[in-house]
Amino acid sequence: DAMVIQNPRYQVTQFGKPVTLSCSQTLNHNVMYWYQQKSSQAPKLLFHYYDKDFNNEADTPDNFQSRRPNTSFCFLDIRSPGLGDAAMYLCATSSRVGNEQYFGPGTRLTVT
Amino acid sequence: KQEVTQIPAALSVPEGENLVLNCSFTDSAIYNLQWFRQDPGKGLTSLLLIQSSQREQTSGRLNASLDKSSGRSTLYIAASQPGDSATYLCAVIGDDKIIFGKGTRLHILP
Numbered sequence: 001d002a003m004v005i006q007n008p009r010y011q012v013t014q015f016g017k018p019v020t021l022s023c024s025q026t027l028n029h030n031v032m033y034w035y036q037q038k039s040s041q042a043p044k045l046l047f048h049y050y051d052k053d054f055n056n057e058a059d060t061p062d063n064f065q066s067r068r069p070n071t072s073f074c075f076l077d078i079r080s081p082g083l084g085d086a087a088m089y090l091c092a093t094s095s096r097v098g099n100e101q102y103f104g105p106g107t108r109l110t111v112t
Numbered sequence: 113k114q115e116v117t118q119i120p121a122a123l124s125v126p127e128g129e130n131l132v133l134n135c136s137f138t139d140s141a142i143y144n145l146q147w148f149r150q151d152p153g154k155g156l157t158s159l160l161l162i163q164s165s166q167r168e169q170t171s172g173r174l175n176a177s178l179d180k181s182s183g184r185s186t187l188y189i190a191a192s193q194p195g196d197s198a199t200y201l202c203a204v205i206g207d208d209k210i211i212f213g214k215g216t217r218l219h220i221l222p
Contacts, residue, residue, distance in 0.1 A: 040214070042201065042211075042212035044212075088153075090156065098144055100158060101203070102158060103148070103156040
């Protein structure tokens with residue numbers, strides 16, 4: 001089945017130690033999104049790629065970076081995780097911005 | 113700036129009842145509105161997408177409506193079941209912005 005896959009499902013990192021989260025999709029969608037969701041809060045869009053074009057949200061901290069080496073894969077890099085970065089990170093795809101979004105299962109990040 | 117509000121924040125109803133979840137938004141210039149379900153510790157599952165030109169969408173026991181002029185959408189769940197217990201989120205998709213509500217946490221009592 002076509003789907004959105006996130007690895008790992010659970011990630012523990014130390015304060016200040018860089019970490020990379022992975023997302024892949026078999027839907028061949030043009031757009032890939034990264035969201036941050038903290039407990040009992042709405043998912044917050046960090047950035048998205050339309051093909052190779054990177055679109056950063058204005059309030060996304062510089063600590064968060066992203067790479068999309070090809071259509072299928074997108075990575076979220078957190079350069080120096082702080083305790084406040086502990087959250088669920090959700091990846092989503094859509095055929096174009098404005099169309100239906102399909103989400104992966106998320107990666108829960110813990111920062112110790 | 114688009115703001116999305118979901119009321120109530122939590123809802124408990126007996127099994128078998130019909131119920132309505134509400135989503136309101138402040139800027140009517142939207143492309144689409146999408147309803148999701150989220151189980152604890154999991155990702156989001158898409159339930160229904162309503163395009164801005166549509167008034168409603170139906171899928172099984174679910175019916176979503178959209179009134180752009182009043183900035184409202186509702187999700188109607190018929191004959192609720194314990195398996196419907198989850199958090200339901202709406203997302204408003206605009207020109208280049210996707211804004212989520214905080215969700216309604218639904219608990220269906222057996």
